[in-house]
Amino acid sequence: MSFRLLAEDSGARRGALQTSHGTIRTPAFMPVGTQGSVKAVSPDELRQLGVEVVLGNTYHLALRPGALRIAELGGLHRFMAWDGAILTDSGGFQVFSLDHLVRVGEEGATFRSHLDGSQQDFTPESVMAVQRQLGSDIAMAFDEPVPWPSDTGRSRAAMERTHRWADRFLREPAGPGQLRFGIAQGGFDPSLRAESAQTLGVMAFDGFAVGGLSLGEPKPLTYELVALQTEQLPRDRPRYLMGVGTPLDLVEAVSRGIDLFDCVLPTRIARNGSVLTRGGRINLRNRRFAGDAGPLEDGCDCYACARFSRAYLRHLFMAGEILAHRLASIHNLRVLVRLVGELRDAIEAGRFHQVSARLREQWLAAPLP
Amino acid sequence: MSFRLLAEDSGARRGALQTSHGTIRTPAFMPVGTQGSVKAVSPDELRQLGVEVVLGNTYHLALRPGALRIAELGGLHRFMAWDGAILTDSGGFQVFSLDHLVRVGEEGATFRSHLDGSQQDFTPESVMAVQRQLGSDIAMAFDEPVPWPSDTGRSRAAMERTHRWADRFLREPAGPGQLRFGIAQGGFDPSLRAESAQTLGVMAFDGFAVGGLSLGEPKPLTYELVALQTEQLPRDRPRYLMGVGTPLDLVEAVSRGIDLFDCVLPTRIARNGSVLTRGGRINLRNRRFAGDAGPLEDGCDCYACARFSRAYLRHLFMAGEILAHRLASIHNLRVLVRLVGELRDAIEAGRFHQVSARLREQWLAAPLP
Numbered sequence: 036m037s038f039r040l041l042a043e044d045s046g047a048r049r050g051a052l053q054t055s056h057g058t059i060r061t062p063a064f065m066p067v068g069t070q071g072s073v074k075a076v077s078p079d080e081l082r083q084l085g086v087e088v089v090l091g092n093t094y095h096l097a098l099r100p101g102a103l104r105i106a107e108l109g110g111l112h113r114f115m116a117w118d119g120a121i122l123t124d125s126g127g128f129q130v131f132s133l134d135h136l137v138r139v140g141e142e143g144a145t146f147r148s149h150l151d152g153s154q155q156d157f158t159p160e161s162v163m164a165v166q167r168q169l170g171s172d173i174a175m176a177f178d179e180p181v182p183w184p185s186d187t188g189r190s191r192a193a194m195e196r197t198h199r200w201a202d203r204f205l206r207e208p209a210g211p212g213q214l215r216f217g218i219a220q221g222g223f224d225p226s227l228r229a230e231s232a233q234t235l236g237v238m239a240f241d242g243f244a245v246g247g248l249s250l251g252e253p254k255p256l257t258y259e260l261v262a263l264q265t266e267q268l269p270r271d272r273p274r275y276l277m278g279v280g281t282p283l284d285l286v287e288a289v290s291r292g293i294d295l296f297d298c299v300l301p302t303r304i305a306r307n308g309s310v311l312t313r314g315g316r317i318n319l320r321n322r323r324f325a326g327d328a329g330p331l332e333d334g335c336d337c338y339a340c341a342r343f344s345r346a347y348l349r350h351l352f353m354a355g356e357i358l359a360h361r362l363a364s365i366h367n368l369r370v371l372v373r374l375v376g377e378l379r380d381a382i383e384a385g386r387f388h389q390v391s392a393r394l395r396e397q398w399l400a401a402p403l404p
Numbered sequence: 405m406s407f408r409l410l411a412e413d414s415g416a417r418r419g420a421l422q423t424s425h426g427t428i429r430t431p432a433f434m435p436v437g438t439q440g441s442v443k444a445v446s447p448d449e450l451r452q453l454g455v456e457v458v459l460g461n462t463y464h465l466a467l468r469p470g471a472l473r474i475a476e477l478g479g480l481h482r483f484m485a486w487d488g489a490i491l492t493d494s495g496g497f498q499v500f501s502l503d504h505l506v507r508v509g510e511e512g513a514t515f516r517s518h519l520d521g522s523q524q525d526f527t528p529e530s531v532m533a534v535q536r537q538l539g540s541d542i543a544m545a546f547d548e549p550v551p552w553p554s555d556t557g558r559s560r561a562a563m564e565r566t567h568r569w570a571d572r573f574l575r576e577p578a579g580p581g582q583l584r585f586g587i588a589q590g591g592f593d594p595s596l597r598a599e600s601a602q603t604l605g606v607m608a609f610d611g612f613a614v615g616g617l618s619l620g621e622p623k624p625l626t627y628e629l630v631a632l633q634t635e636q637l638p639r640d641r642p643r644y645l646m647g648v649g650t651p652l653d654l655v656e657a658v659s660r661g662i663d664l665f666d667c668v669l670p671t672r673i674a675r676n677g678s679v680l681t682r683g684g685r686i687n688l689r690n691r692r693f694a695g696d697a698g699p700l701e702d703g704c705d706c707y708a709c710a711r712f713s714r715a716y717l718r719h720l721f722m723a724g725e726i727l728a729h730r731l732a733s734i735h736n737l738r739v740l741v742r743l744v745g746e747l748r749d750a751i752e753a754g755r756f757h758q759v760s761a762r763l764r765e766q767w768l769a770a771p772l773p
Contacts (some may be wrong), residue, residue: 070719070720070723070725071716071719071720071723071725072720072723072725072727074725074726074727075726075727076727077727077730078711079707079711095723099719099722099723100694100715100718100719100722104694104695104715107695108695108697108713108715108716109697114713114715114716114719115716116711116712116716325469325473326473326476326477328477328478342447342448342485343485344477344483346469346473346477346483347440347477347483347484347485349469350439350440350468350469350483351439351440351441353468353469354439354440354441354464354468356439356440356441356443357443357444357726357729357730358441358443358444358445358446360726361446361726361730
C-alpha cells in the first residue's frame with residue numbers, strides 16, 4: 036500500500052502517502068500549478084515553504100502546451116523543474132464549468148478550447164492517457180460534477196455516470212508508479228453522497244476524492260457531505276477534498292477525516308494584495324499600511340516576512356511591481372502549509388481536539404471571502 | 405579616496421569603488437530598480453547573480469512612496485531589503501523627458517506628477533535632500549540633458565546651467581558616507597562635451613557621469629563623445645555612462661575608460677520574452693522553441709539556465725505566467741554581470757585588447773534593437 040495511517044485522533048488522521056517523488060505527510064495542502072507553474076512562485080521557493088506536492092491541471096496542460104509535448108520534454112516534473120510529488124486533476128471540473136461545453140454523453144465530454152476554439156474530447160480513457168503522458172504521481176479519474184443547486188435526478192445521473200467512468204478509467208494502464216484516485220460525487224444529496232462513496236470505495240483506487248463541493252452550497256452542508264463520504268470511504272486510503280482551502284475549511288475537513296487539499300485561494304488573493312494573518316485577512320493596498328514597518332504577519336517564518344515590511348509590499352502593489360505577487364503568494368502558501376503542519380503535530384500528539392478548537396476560533400474571527 | 409584604480413589596459417580601467425554598502429568592482433553593471441524593485445527579481449537573486457550595486461530612480465521614488473516615507477522606514481536599503489550599494493539618479497533625465505514639464509528656470513524644474521497631476525519642483529538642492537533621505541551610497545547631481553538633435557545654442561545653455569546646478573548641488577550636505585557624482589553634458593557637440601568634462605572635473609565630486617547620450621544619435625558619435633569626456637575627466641575618479649547598456653555598448657565604453665553602467669534593457673526585453681545569448685538575441689515566444697529542451701543559453705550558470713528549458717520558458721510566456729518574467733530577467737542580468745566580469749578579468753590580465761575584440765565580434769554578430 037502507498038498510504039500508511041500513522042495516527043488518528045478525534046476523527047482526524049495523520050498519514051504518509053508514498054509517491055515516486057517523495058512521501059507526502061498528511062494532512063497536506065497542495066498549491067495549484069494550473070499551467071505548470073504555481074503562479075509567481077519558483078519550485079525552489081515551494082520547497083523552502085515545506086510543500087511536498089503540487090497540483091497540475093490536466094485541462095490546461097492538455098490544451099497548452101499539450102501532454103505529448105510535455106512527455107517529449109521528459110514529463111511534467113522535469114518540465115516545471117519540480118522534483119516533489121504532483122497530482123493532476125482529470126479536467127472534469129474545468130470541462131463542466133466551461134461556457135464552451137458542446138456535448139456530454141456516455142462516451143465523454145466534447146468542448147471547445149478556450150484558447151483557439153478547437154474541438155476537444157475528454158473521455159475516461161483519454162484523461163488517463165493524458166495524465167500518463169504528464170507523468171504525475173497521482174492521476175484523478177474523470178468525473179461529472181453538478182452545479183449548486185441540482186435536483187436529485189440530475190445528481191443521480193451524473194453520479195452514476197461518474198461511477199461508470201471510474202470503472203473505465205481503471206481499465207486503462209497507469210504510468211509506472213502512478214497512483215490513481217477516484218472521485219466521489221452525489222451532488223448535494225446526503226444519500227447519494229453516501230452511495231457514491233460506498234460504490235467507489237470498493238474499486239481498486241489508491242485514494243479517493245470528495246469532488247463537486249464548495250460550489251455555493253451553505254458551509255454546514257459542505258461539511259456534512261464531507262463527513263458522510265469519509266465515513267463510507269476505506270479507512271486505509273487517503274481522502275482528498277478537491278478545491279477547498281480556506282484555513283477554516285481545512286480545520287473543519289481534517290476533523291472529518293480529510294487528508295489532502297488543493298485550492299487557488301492563497302495565491303489568487305495574494306495577487307490581489309490580500310494576505311492571511313492570524314489577526315485576520317488584510318489587504319495591503321489599504322492606506323493604513325503605507326508606514327507599517329512590521330512584517331506581513333508577526334512571527335511568520337516565510338521569506339517575505341523575514342525580509343520585507345508591509346509598507347514595502349503595499350508600495351509594490353500600488354506601483355504594479357510583480358515582486359509583490361511573489362512575496363504575497365509565498366506568505367499565503369506558508370500560512371496554509373504551516374496550518375496543516377500544526378494539524379499533523381496535533382494529531383500525533385493526541386491534542387487534535389484542543390488545537391483544532393483554537394484554530395477554528397482563530398480563523399472564525401478572521402473571515403475570508 | 406573612495407576609488408582605487410587597480411589596473412589599466414588599452415584604455416580600459418579596472419577599479420574598486422568603496423561605498424558604505426560594500427566595494428563595487430569596476431567595470432560594473434547596475435540593474436535598474438526604478439520603483440525600489442528590480443522588476444520581477446528579488447534582492448537575494450541579485451546577490452546570487454553577482455550584482456554589487458543597483459540603481460534607484462529619485463523621480464519615481466520621490467513621487468511614490470515619497471522620500472520622507474522611505475526615510476521613516478529606515479532608508480532605501482532597508483525598504484527594499486538590499487544590503488549592497490545603491491546609486492540614485494537625480495531625476496533630471498525623467499523630468500526633462502516628461503510630457504508634463506511645466507517650466508524650467510534657473511532655480512530648477514517644475515512639472516506635474518504622472519501619478520496624480522500634483523505640481524512638483526526639483527532643484528539641485530531638493531534633489532540632494534531627497535537622495536539624502538533615500539540614503540543611497542551614491543547621489544547624482546541634478547542636470548539638464550538635451551534631446552537629440554539639439555543645436556549648439558541650446559546645448560550650451562543647458563550645459564552651463566548643469567554646471568551651475570552642479571555647484572549648488574555640492575553646497576548641500578550629503579548623507580553620512582554618501583558619495584556624489586557630477587554629470588557631464590554638452591549635447592552632441594564635441595567641443596561642448598570636452599568643456600563640460602573639464603569644468604566638472606575640477607569640482608569636488610567623488611565620481612562623474614557621462615549623461616545625455618544614447619538618445620537617438622548615431623552610435624559612432626556616442627562612442628566619440630564618451631571618449632572625449634573620459635579623456636578630460638580626472639583619472640582617479642570613477643566614470644559612469646548613464647542609461648547605456650547593450651553588451652556591445654559596454655565593451656565599447658569600457659575600452660574608452662568607462663567604469664559604471666546602468667540600463668533597463670536586460671530586464672525590459674526579458675519581460676517581452678527576449679533573452680540575450682552568445683548566439684544572438686532570441687525571442688522565446690517563437691514557435692521554434694516549443695520543443696527546445698536546452699537552456700536559454702548553453703553554458704550559462706544562472707538559475708534559469710540551470711533549472712529550466714527554453715520550451716518551458718516559452719510555455720510560461722505564452723500562458724502569461726509571471727515566473728517567465730523573473731527567469732528571463734535573471735538570465736539577461738547574468739549575461740551583463742558576466743560580461744563586465746570578463747572585462748575586469750581581461751584588464752587585470754593585460755588581455756583587454758584580445759578579449760574585447762572577441763566580445764565585440766560576438767555581440768556585433770548578435771545585434772540588439
